[in-house]
C-alpha cells in the first residue's frame with residue numbers, strides 16, 4: 302500500500318465497518334480534493350515523549366503551528382517513567398567537577414564502541430552536538446536536576462550524566478508540556494494514529510482513532526486529519542508488542558520482564574512501513590542489565606545499582622566468582638549476567654553487593670531494603686547461606702577484589718578502578734537479571750530526520766521520525782543516558798528540516 306489511492310481502497314472496507322466513523326470516503330477517489338478531511342492542521346507530531354515534546358516546542362518556537370497526538374490517557378510514554386539520566390558533555394556540573402576534557406566527539410567515541418561497528422557516527426554526532434542546547438531548554442522550562450550531581454555511567458569514559466531531581470524523566474515531560482501549552486502547542490490525548498494517508502511518496506495526513514481508550518482497540522471513532530507541513534512519527538519503541546518482538550528477535554526469552562510503558566507497541570512504525578518507510582536493526586532490542594527479579598518493571602534496582610556497579614561487585618551464586626566488568630556497557634553486562642545458569646538452565650540470579658556502612662541513610666538503599674528487593678547481611682557467611690553460594694570461594698573472591706582495589710588494577714576484567722572500594726561487612730545485596738528495555742531498531746532517517754523510502758532509499762516527503770521510533774543510530778548497544786539526549790536533541794533538528802522542505 303504505497304499511495305493515497307491504495308490507502309483509499311484499503312480503508313474503504315474497514316472504514317465502513319468501523320462503528321462511529323464520522324466521515325465517508327467517496328467510492329471513486331481521483332485526487333487529493335476527493336478526500337474528506339475532518340480537520341486540517343500544519344504540523345502533526347505523533348507521540349508526547351521526549352522526542353515529540355522537543356519537536357513540538359522547538360517547532361512552535363520556529364513559527365510552525367503544531368498539533369501533538371497522543372494515544373494514551375496521559376502524556377509522556379517511556380519518557381515519563383524513565384530514570385532521568387541525561388548525558389550532557391560539557392554540562393556546568395561536569396565543568397565544576399574539573400572534567401574539562403569532554404566534548405560531543407568524546408561521547409560519540411564511547412557510543413561507537415558500544416555500537417560494535419553498527420552505529421551511525423554522523424547521526425550520533427549531530428545529536429551529541431545538541432546535548433547542551435537540549436539541557437538548556439530543560440533548564441529554561443524550569444526542569445530541576447539533582448544539585449551538583451554528574452556521574453560516569455556504564456560504557457562512558459567520563460562523568461557526564463546528570464539526573465533529574467525527581468529521579469524520573471517525568472520531570473522533563475511535565476515542564477516541556479507546560480511550555481508547549483503556554484506557547485500554543487495543541488495537545489490531544491486519546492488520539493491513536495492508525496494509518497498514514499499518502500499522495501505518492503508524500504505523507505498528507507493520518508487516520509486517527511479519536512477518543513481511544515487504551516487498550517480497547519475498538520473504542521473511539523476514526524477521523525482523518527490533514528497535515529499541511531508534515532508528520533513527525535515520535536511514537537517510541539515496540540518492546541510491549543510481544544508478537545513483533547518475537548518475530549524480529551526470537552532469541553529474546555518471552556519470560557523476560559519489560560521496563561516499558563504498556564503502550565510501547567509500535568503500530569505506527571508498522572503502518573509507516575506499509576507505506577514504504579525503511580526499517581533497520583529491528584532485531585536489536587536492548588536488555589537493561591540492572592533489572593531485579595525481585596520487583597516488577599524498572600523499580601528501584603537501577604538506582605540501587607548506580608551504587609552497586611561503582612562500589613560493589615557482581616558474583617555468580619553458583620560459583621562465588623565475579624562475572625564481569627561491572628562498569629561495562631549494557632550488552633556486555635547483560636550477556637555476562639544471562640550466562641549465569643543452574644544446571645537445569647534456569648536463571649542463577651547474580652548477586653551485587655557493596656558496603657552497607659558507606660551508604661547509611663541513602664534512600665536508594667533504604668527503600669530497596671524496605672521493599673525486599675535488597676537485603677542486609679552482617680557477614681559473607683550469612684549471605685552465602687541465604688543464596689546458596691560456595692562460601693570459601695566467595696571469601697576468596699572478596700579477598701582478591703580487595704587486593705585489586707589496593708593495586709588500582711583489575712586483571713580479571715580490566716574495570717576502571719577510580720570509584721572502587723574495599724569490601725567489608727556488613728553488606729547490602731541485591732539480585733540482578735536483565736529486562737527488555739529499548740529498541741535500537743526502527744525507521745531509518747536521514748541526518749535531518751526525514752524517513753527513508755525502502756524502494757528508492759531516498760527521503761520520503763514531509764515524513765519525519767524522531768527518538769526511539771528511529772533505528773540504526775546506536776547499533777548493537779545504546780549507552781545509558783543517551784536516549785534522553787537523542788529524543789530531546791532531535792527536536793532542534795527537525796523544525797529546520799521542515800522549514801527547508803516547505
Ligand SMILES: Cc1cc2nc3c(=O)[nH]c(=O)nc-3n(C[C@H](O)[C@H](O)[C@H](O)COP(=O)(O)OP(=O)(O)OC[C@H]3O[C@@H](n4cnc5c(N)ncnc54)[C@H](O)[C@@H]3O)c2cc1C
Pocket residue numbers: 347348349350351352353370371372373376377378379380381382383384385386387388470492493494495535536537538560561562564565566567568569599738739767768769770781782783784785786788
Ligand atoms: C523505565 C525506563 C527507564 C529509562 N531510563 C532512561 C534514562 O534514565 N536515561 C535515558 O537516556 N533513557 C532512559 N530510558 C530510555 C528512554 O526513556 C526512551 O528511549 C525515551 O524516553 C523514548 O522517547 P520517545 O519520545 O522516543 O518515546 P516515548 O517516550 O515512548 O513516547 C512515545 C509516545 O508515543 C505514543 N504513541 C505510540 N504509538 C502511538 C500512536 N499510534 N498514536 C499516538 N501516539 C502513540 C506513546 O503512547 C508515547 O507516549 C528509559 C526507558 C525506560 C522504559
